[in-house]
Amino acid sequence: xxxxxxxxxxxxxxxDRLREECGVFGIFxxxxxxxxxxxxxxxLQHRGQEAAGIVTFDGKRFHSxxxxxxxxxAFSEVSVIEKLKGKQAIGHVRYSTTGETILRNVQPLxxxxxxxxxxxxxxxxxxxxxxxxxxxxxxxxIYQSTSxxxxxxxxxxRSRKPRFIERFVEAIRQIExxxxxxxxxxxxxxxxxxxxxxxPLVLGELDGCPILTSxxxxxxxxxxxxxxxxxNGEVVVISESGIESHKPFPPMVERPCIFEYIYFxxxxxxxxxxxxxxxxxxxxxxxxxxxxxxxxxIVPVPDSGVPAALGFAQASGIPFExxxxxxxxxGRTFIEPTQKVRELGVRLKHSANRSVxxxxxxxxxxxSIVRGTTxxxxxxxxxxxxxxxxxxxxxxxxxxxxxxxxxxTPDREKLLAATHSLEEMRxxxxxxxxxxxxxxxxxxxxxxxxxxxxxxxxxxxxxxxDYPTSLTDVVGESAKQQISLLAExx
Numbered sequence: 001x002x003x004x005x006x007x008x009x010x011x012x013x014x015x016d017r018l019r020e021e022c023g024v025f026g027i028f029x030x031x032x033x034x035x036x037x038x039x040x041x042x043x044l045q046h047r048g049q050e051a052a053g054i055v056t057f058d059g060k061r062f063h064s065x066x067x068x069x070x071x072x073x074a075f076s077e078v079s080v081i082e083k084l085k086g087k088q089a090i091g092h093v094r095y096s097t098t099g100e101t102i103l104r105n106v107q108p109l110x111x112x113x114x115x116x117x118x119x120x121x122x123x124x125x126x127x128x129x130x131x132x133x134x135x136x137x138x139x140x141x142i143y144q145s146t147s148x149x150x151x152x153x154x155x156x157x158r159s160r161k162p163r164f165i166e167r168f169v170e171a172i173r174q175i176e177x178x179x180x181x182x183x184x185x186x187x188x189x190x191x192x193x194x195x196x197x198x199x200p201l202v203l204g205e206l207d208g209c210p211i212l213t214s215x216x217x218x219x220x221x222x223x224x225x226x227x228x229x230x231x232n233g234e235v236v237v238i239s240e241s242g243i244e245s246h247k248p249f250p251p252m253v254e255r256p257c258i259f260e261y262i263y264f265x266x267x268x269x270x271x272x273x274x275x276x277x278x279x280x281x282x283x284x285x286x287x288x289x290x291x292x293x294x295x296x297x298i299v300p301v302p303d304s305g306v307p308a309a310l311g312f313a314q315a316s317g318i319p320f321e322x323x324x325x326x327x328x329x330x331g332r333t334f335i336e337p338t339q340k341v342r343e344l345g346v347r348l349k350h351s352a353n354r355s356v357x358x359x360x361x362x363x364x365x366x367x368s369i370v371r372g373t374t375x376x377x378x379x380x381x382x383x384x385x386x387x388x389x390x391x392x393x394x395x396x397x398x399x400x401x402x403x404x405x406x407x408x409t410p411d412r413e414k415l416l417a418a419t420h421s422l423e424e425m426r427x428x429x430x431x432x433x434x435x436x437x438x439x440x441x442x443x444x445x446x447x448x449x450x451x452x453x454x455x456x457x458x459x460x461x462x463x464x465x466d467y468p469t470s471l472t473d474v475v476g477e478s479a480k481q482q483i484s485l486l487a488e489x490x
Contacts, residue, residue: 018263018370021199021406022107022123023047023214026090026182028189028238030209034084037091038075040211040218045071046266047123047214048095051106055119057186058086062117066106090184092121095408105147108184113157115164120183122149123214124199125406127177128472151175164188165237169248172235176470178257178405178459180230182212189238196468197232197254198405198459200271203243210238215269229272232256255468258458259407261446262396263304263367274446277307282445283395283437284311284365291435292316293363293391297356299323301366301378308395309365318363323356323385324378350378358386364431365393370409372416375429383430392431397439397463398422404471409462439463 023044027033034056041052052074053066063084067074071093075081092107108121126132129148136154137143143150155171156164164185172181178198183190191212193201204211206224213219216226230236233249257264260271267277284307298320300309313320327349362382369375375392382390398417402409412418416425417436426434439460440450448457451464461467 018259018368018407018409021047021125021264022095022121023093023218024090024121024123024180024182024201024212025092025214025218026088026121026184026189026191026212027206028088028210029240030087030207033087033089034081036206036222037089038071038081039222040213041071041075041091041093043218043221043266044093044214047264048093051094051103052092053094053106053108053121054084054089054091055108055110055184056084056086056089057117057184059186062110062119062186064108064110064119066103066108068103068106088184088189090119090121090182090189105145107147107149108182109145109147109149109153111153111157113153116186118153118156118164118183118185120149120152120181122147122152123180123201123406124178124194125404126151126175126179127404127469127474128175129177130473132174152181165190165235165244165246168192169235169246173248176472178469180214187239190235191230191238192235193230193232195233195249195252196256196459198257198468200256200260200265201230203227203230203236210243212236212238215265215271217266217269220268226270253455255456255459257405257407258442258446258460259403259462262442264407267307279446280307280367280395281311281314283442284308284313285315286311286441286445287365287393287395287435287437288312288315290438290441291393293318293393293433294361295363295389295391296360297321297323297362299357299362299364299382301364302326302350305364305366305395308367312363312365312393312395321353321356323353323362323382325351325353327351350381352381352385354385357382359388360386361389361391362387363391363393365395367394368396368399369394369416369425369429369436370399371414372425372428379430389432390430391433392426392429392435394434394436396437397442398425398436399462401462401465401467403462404467404474405459405469407462 025037025040037054051068052071055064090108108119110119126148129151132151141154156167159167159170161167179194180199180201181192204219204224204226232254235246237244261279265276269276298309298313298318300306379390399415400418402412443451459468
């Protein structure tokens with residue numbers, strides 16, 4: 001997870017949001033592999049904006065370009081793409097949940113191993129990565145990054161299995177947590193998904209060439225066809241001989257991350273046959289049924305609150321209006337801020353549309369509340385724009401527990417819902433009323449009768465505290481201590 005100072009958190013307009021995980025993309029056998037990978041990464045940009053990288057293989061050599069910043073800044077020049085020769089490529093967009101934002105942590109990571117080169121890109125987080133790292137370093141391993149992804153490279157390198165796929169499988173059997181890996185050797189493209197399917201990975205096809213990627217929107221941007229989802233616990237190996245499927249883990253009931261549906265996936269993506277856009281509208285409709293409000297207008301907090309607000313408006317019969325206008329061109333830094341500027345920081349990203357809210361009773365709809373500082377500022381902004389009443393509705397349950405599977409959440413004591421009652425939260429954000437979607441309501445919006453307490457259908461620990469895997473690295477240690485230890489190890 002990435003840590004910030006209090007001043008940085010107060011000023012950064014993204015600091016009070018859930019941070020995206022990462023996005024992966026790989027293609028095998030296409031003459032335009034690098035260019036198509038860059039386009040695919042463009043479509044996955046919402047999953048990580050700190051860095052991007054592409055590795056290709058041209059039949060003789062691997063080529064790597066890894067840059068800090070956005071995909072468009074890193075790979076828009078023809079000269080950069082021309083350096084990435086070859087018919088097979090993998091790429092990655094990154095938000096750093098483990099490891100600093102420095103060039104040596106930018107993926108795909110690459111190493112020369114016995115039998116040839118191996119590049120790997122990872123979406124997710126290993127919950128025993130630090131423990132494995134300590135053991136490997138103690139045994140003489142040399143690390144080049146502070147990313148947990150490098151653990152996989154080290155484990156593959158140390159395997160004594162004769163075939164590469166056997167070495168890869170032996171490595172992933174030793175790791176815990178959430179992952180969608182896309183790897184590449186000089187002959188193969190490899191995809192792997194964790195046994196519970198927490199992180200997403202799909203298989204597509206373009207001009208007969210297989211593709212692996214995080215979301216279907218990356219297939220749409222290049223005109224590729226969706227084939228199927230990689231199953232939980234599945235390893236796929238793509239080569240000139242075709243596609244092989246391996247099942248190295250005992251069968252388990254899939255538990256995909258519920259936040260893919262609430263927040264992370266792009267609205268036009270399809271996950272497990274479900275339209276993300278339609279699911280978010282259903283969350284809003286369910287929220288309207290559970291927590292109605294007598295108001296004049298429904299106002300989404302853009303952009304992630306828009307589909308849920310539409311669903312709320314349609315279910316309640318209250319008009320939907322854009323009462324907040326988002327500035328899409330805000331960077332992570334602006335100027336060296338004074339306290340006054342920090343207090344106004346939310347206005348860099350959101351502006352009130354006074355003509356919509358003035359004199360009105362409004363319902364603000366957002367997807368989540370994390371620390372609550374941004375929600376407080378948005379409610380205040382609506383009142384300053386003349387709103388008569390401000391009712392706040394959240395289209396997910398209260399976030400009471402941190403994530404360890406690739407989402408950057410604060411320590412539990414900094415999660416507003418973990419330390420405040422509903423009424424205390426309402427007072428904190430300054431709303432006339434506040435309500436969240438219930439856990440059962442969230443499941444109903446997903447097409448289930450409710451949450452099965454024995455066999456829940458999703459990974460929903462942020463709301464329930466029900467972590468579906470071992471948390472080897474974090475037992476007895478806070479997230480901040482984990483990062484300190486990781487930095488020391490690096």
